[in-house]
Amino acid sequence: MRISDLKTNFPTPDGIVRAVDTIDLSIRDTETFGLIGETGCGKTVLGLTIMRLLHPAATMEGEIIYKGKNLLEASEAEMRTIRGREIAIILQNPTTSLNPVMRVGEQIAEAIRLHQGLNKKDAAAKAVEMLDAVRIPSPSQRANEYPHEFSGGMKQRVMIAMGLACNPSFIIADEPTKGLDVTIKAQIVELMKEMTERKAMLLITHDLSVARELCDRIALMYAGELVEYAPLKGIFESPLHPYTRGFLGSLPERGLVPIPGMSPSLIDFPDGCRFHPRCEHATEVCRREHPELVEFNAGHFVRCHHARS
Amino acid sequence: MLEVEGLTKQFSSGIMKKRNVSAVDCVSFHIKKGKTLGLVGESGCGKTTIGRLILRLVEPTSGKVVFDGIDLLSLKRSELRKIRPRMQMIFQDPDSSLNPRLKIGTSIAEPLRLHGTVPKDERAQKIMELVETVGLNPEHVNRYPYQLSGGQNQRVVLARILALNPDLIIADEPTSSLDVSVQAQILNLMRDLQKKFNHTYLFISHDLEVVKIMSDQIAVMYLGKLVEVGETTDVYNNAKHPYTQALLSSRRILLKGETPGPADIPTGCRFHPRCPQKQDKCAIEEPEPVEVEKGHYVACHLV
Numbered sequence: 001m002r003i004s005d006l007k008t009n010f011p012t013p014d015g016i017v018r019a020v021d022t023i024d025l026s027i028r029d030t031e032t033f034g035l036i037g038e039t040g041c042g043k044t045v046l047g048l049t050i051m052r053l054l055h056p057a058a059t060m061e062g063e064i065i066y067k068g069k070n071l072l073e074a075s076e077a078e079m080r081t082i083r084g085r086e087i088a089i090i091l092q093n094p095t096t097s098l099n100p101v102m103r104v105g106e107q108i109a110e111a112i113r114l115h116q117g118l119n120k121k122d123a124a125a126k127a128v129e130m131l132d133a134v135r136i137p138s139p140s141q142r143a144n145e146y147p148h149e150f151s152g153g154m155k156q157r158v159m160i161a162m163g164l165a166c167n168p169s170f171i172i173a174d175e176p177t178k179g180l181d182v183t184i185k186a187q188i189v190e191l192m193k194e195m196t197e198r199k200a201m202l203l204i205t206h207d208l209s210v211a212r213e214l215c216d217r218i219a220l221m222y223a224g225e226l227v228e229y230a231p232l233k234g235i236f237e238s239p240l241h242p243y244t245r246g247f248l249g250s251l252p253e254r255g256l257v258p259i260p261g262m263s264p265s266l267i268d269f270p271d272g273c274r275f276h277p278r279c280e281h282a283t284e285v286c287r288r289e290h291p292e293l294v295e296f297n298a299g300h301f302v303r304c305h306h307a308r309s
Numbered sequence: 310m311l312e313v314e315g316l317t318k319q320f321s322s323g324i325m326k327k328r329n330v331s332a333v334d335c336v337s338f339h340i341k342k343g344k345t346l347g348l349v350g351e352s353g354c355g356k357t358t359i360g361r362l363i364l365r366l367v368e369p370t371s372g373k374v375v376f377d378g379i380d381l382l383s384l385k386r387s388e389l390r391k392i393r394p395r396m397q398m399i400f401q402d403p404d405s406s407l408n409p410r411l412k413i414g415t416s417i418a419e420p421l422r423l424h425g426t427v428p429k430d431e432r433a434q435k436i437m438e439l440v441e442t443v444g445l446n447p448e449h450v451n452r453y454p455y456q457l458s459g460g461q462n463q464r465v466v467l468a469r470i471l472a473l474n475p476d477l478i479i480a481d482e483p484t485s486s487l488d489v490s491v492q493a494q495i496l497n498l499m500r501d502l503q504k505k506f507n508h509t510y511l512f513i514s515h516d517l518e519v520v521k522i523m524s525d526q527i528a529v530m531y532l533g534k535l536v537e538v539g540e541t542t543d544v545y546n547n548a549k550h551p552y553t554q555a556l557l558s559s560r561r562i563l564l565k566g567e568t569p570g571p572a573d574i575p576t577g578c579r580f581h582p583r584c585p586q587k588q589d590k591c592a593i594e595e596p597e598p599v600e601v602e603k604g605h606y607v608a609c610h611l612v
Contacts, residue, residue: 038488151567152352181351182515184567186560206488213560250493252518258493262458 001050001170001200002026005062008042008049015267019045021224022062024293029169032201034215034232036208036247038263042224043204044092047172050202051089052079066170084115088168092175094155098147105131105143108162115166130161134191153184157191164195171201177210189213208251212236217299220244223264223274226293230300240302242279273305281306310342310509311363311477316372318355318362322572330571332358334533335372340526342476345503345510347524347541349517349556351568355533356513360479363511364396365389377476394424394473401482403462407454413465414450420472427472439468444498460491467498471506479511484519496523517556521545526604529553532579533571535598539605549607551584578610586611 008020019042027033037043048054050064052071064071066087074082091097099107108127112118118126124143131139134157147155156176163171176192177185189210205211211218212232219229220243228241239245246259261278264270273291276282285305293303316336319329333355340346350356361367363374365381374381376396384392400406407416417436421427427435437447443464454462463483470478480499484492496519503510514520520527527544529537529552537550548554555562564583569575575582581591590610598606 038490153567181568182517182556183351183564186563189560190563209559247490250490252493252496252516252522256493256496256522258497259490260494262460262491 002065003050003063004065006046006049006064007059007061008045008054009059010055011057011059012267017266018224018269019266020049023226025219025226025229027170027200027202029200030198031216032196032203032214034211034218035202035204035221036206036211036218037221038206038247040263040266041221042266043221044174046221047089047174047202047204050172051083051087052076053089081115084111084168085166086168087170087172088163088166090159090163090171090173090176092178094152094159095147097159098155100147103144103146104150104158108143108158108165111162112165126165127161130165131158133164134158134161134195136161151184153180153187156180156184156188160188160191160195169199171196171199172204173201174204175206176203177205177207185210208248220247223269224266225274226301226303227275228300228302228304230297234297234300238300240296240300240307241275241304242281243275246278273303310340310344310377311511312339312373312375313337313359313363314373314375316359316362316374317370318358318367319370328572331533331574332571333362333369336530336533336535338526338528338535338538340509340511342509343503343507344525345512345523346526346528347520348511348513348528348530349515349520350530351515353568353570354530355571356530357481359530360398360481360511360513363479364393364398366398394420394426395475396477396479397470397473397475399463399466399470399478399480399483402486403459403466404454406466407462409454411453412450413445413452413454413457416454416465417450417468417472420469424473426474435472439471442471442502443468444494458491459487460494463487463495464498467495467502471502474506475508477509477511479513481513482515483512485514485516492519499523529556532568532574534579534608535606536580536609537605537607538598539602543602543605547602547605549601549605549612550580550609551586551611552580555585578608 004024006020006023010017010019035043049060060072105124105127108130109123112123112126128139128143131143136142136154136157177188180188193214203214215232217229217231218235219226222243228244239248248254249257250259259278264274270277272288273286276286291303291305293301296302296307314337316333318333319331321327322330336359338346348356362369414436417439418432421432421435440447440450445464484495512523521541524541527541528535531552537544537553548557555564566583577593578591578596581587596608596610598608599612601607601612
């Protein structure tokens with residue numbers, strides 16, 4: 001998948017929300033690409049833009065090329081054949097993403113029938129198979145239960161089963177471990193590692209410890225744009241952008257040094273570098289000029305006027 | 310400052326057949342003045358209930374809670390009310406802890422007004438002082454909670470608490486709804502305030518990294534019981550209970566299955582169905598806490 005010059009805007013009474021602003025990146029066939037950022041930086045919107053699941057008022061510019069096709073130009077009918085079958089999304093918050101009045105097996109079977117055209121019986125059998133694949137004990141019995149009979153970890157397994165049911169080649173996982181307990185999170189990370197081994201995945205998260213275990217490359221997103229991306233090791237061992245360094249430094253295991261201030265709103269960005277009001281290294285040029293994303297080392301891109309190793 | 314002994318809470322469950330469910334079962338620990346005890350456990354283990362039991366927001370079934378020499382469980386309601394300002398609680402979600410229809414300044418004034426600790430004509434000045442202590446700007450006083458971020462609202466909650474000048478603060482997952490960079494700001498503020506005012510903290514969290522940095526002592530809870538208690542460095546460097554070891558292994562030790570509900574607690578050691586090191590004895594006999602080194606208690610047959 002190649003994303004170039006992607007912009008997603010939402011008109012609101014207060015002004016235009018620039019949730020995704022000029023994003024360029026490509027994700028290889030079998031790699032897991034981590035997109036890290038804090039609340040409201042636009043990371044979820046990027047995932048939904050790829051799926052074309054945004055509010056009709058949203059405007060999109062640029063290109064998302066997947067298997068030679070620009071998804072932004074695809075018709076709704078074409079998108080319907082792509083969603084689920086080619087590109088699937090595992091949403092955050094399984095409690096609200098599952099239908100509370102529909103049996104779990106039926107919810108998975110519905111996706112299979114819709115995207116693969118199987119009959120009711122075969123789809124139901126496939127749903128049980130998927131529940132088994134995500135290691136839900138006694139899957140044929142559990143398929144007849146409702147979401148409220150499942151624990152949070154089990155519901156997340158159902159979401160993974162549903163996402164993978166039609167064997168997509170590209171997966172978008174939006175905070176798949178949010179709200180899970182430590183020991184359950186460990187189980188889900190292990191399961192995701194196994195289930196997505198030969199697939200491309202965009203993992204959207206704010207949890208660096210999860211990204212560290214699953215990702216090949218990581219990008220940091222701040223105020224709608226990518227500020228740094230590199231192979232896993234580059235981000236953890238030689239971060240270049242002050243935001244990346246600040247983000248790592250504010251983790252409890254790295255000394256709990258906070259970044260002063262708050263993320264800007266997506267309506268009204270600071271001039272120049274969007275991070276400059278919170279940056280201790282900011283100089284005159286940072287206040288004036290918006291930095292470009294440049295390749296600093298091989299494969300290590302950074303958007304900073306003062307990038308140094 | 311705070312001594313908890315044999316604290317137990319049973320809830321009755323079921324409509325036709327009543328039966329008792331132990332949410333908290335015979336929990337004991339103590340915290341010295343100015344120190345922090347970190348209470349760690351997964352959702353549903355009873356850690357939030359412990360916080361509520363100490364403040365008597367929920368009445369304990371049995372046990373003893375002694376706060377600064379006062380036996381809290383023997384107090385009458387009116388006596389309890391007099392002591393309550395000295396014990397405060399911070400909740401998980403700051404946005405729902407504040408009245409959405411009150412301006413920030415009014416919210417901060419409320420505890421001052423209710424407990425009458427500061428004369429009326431000095432209140433405005435006191436509010437400004439509190440606002441500054443928690444790192445907010447004076448203009449925030451005239452805003453509403455929805456106009457502030459989660460981190461700023463948690464600062465407002467802290468200002469309200471400081472207004473009462475408490476000795477004990479029970480913080481129940483105070484940063485779990487905040488982003489990491491904001492979490493660091495709030496945790497640092499809490500540490501600074503503790504140094505300045507000599508607060509005693511009971512810090513409840515599921516995040517081991519956060520607890521490690523905040524606490525002097527750690528208590529690990531599983532299904533209503535403490536499985537391991539000790540000095541932070543002892544527990545982190547020398548964890549004895551298999552559950553603590555798994556939590557601290559940063560996902561290298563994978564536990565099978567999930568925590569059972571408090572309605573069907575396993576026989577013997579509660580952790581045995583998920584324990585990677587279980588023996589025959591574990592399913593039959595419940596282990597008692599043993600002191601493995603000074604102040605470090607573990608409830609496990611293997612130690």
